[in-house]
Amino acid sequence: EDQVTQSPEALRLQEGESSSLNCSYTVSGLRGLFWYRQDPGKGPEFLFTLYSAGEEKEKERLKATLTKKESFLHITAPKPEDSATYLCAWIRDDKIIFGKGTRLHILP
């Protein structure tokens, strides 16, 4: 069964402490993988799309990478405003399927 698993479920970091969030997938013929950020009480906000293994995208302190089995969202020197839930999602034909997310909390 095609599925996406995000880990860890929750992560607490000190400000400036770099880390990575994982999205592993067992999807045959992956057409694309997305990363979204969601703040409490708001809708998901698009961050990145990755289409093929080896592809990387960067935005400020965030960098997304994709291999044949997983995607990582690397957070470098995070700040408290990076605290949010990060969601990955994959394309299934005319729909996208979301993982359950990683709740990230950056302590000042």
Place this chain on the structure above:
Amino acid sequence: NAGVTQTPKFQVLKTGQSMTLQCAQDMNHNSMYWYRQDPGMGLRLIYYSASEGTTDKGEVPNGYNVSRLNKREFSLRLESAAPSQTSVYFCASSFLAGGVADTQYFGPGTRLTVL
């Protein structure tokens, strides 16, 4: 551009009452989606409309109906609300080319409580 807008932002219903959630997008997207989000369950697709004039069931369609009013607007109706429908509802839109989904853009959500 407002992007994706949803009304209302909050709603409280009694069991058995009906209501319609409204969604509109101004990005000229052809496809629109309704999700619900519950703690520990992530985002689950209720219904979607790949193009104007078409609608399809998602993962959790029971208890809901939808209407694609025109290219911009996609509404979600609860005919007889149940406590199990207490959730946060999100509308999203995207371009769909060749039957393959692309980046979806989300509205701010409607927080619904059914007593």
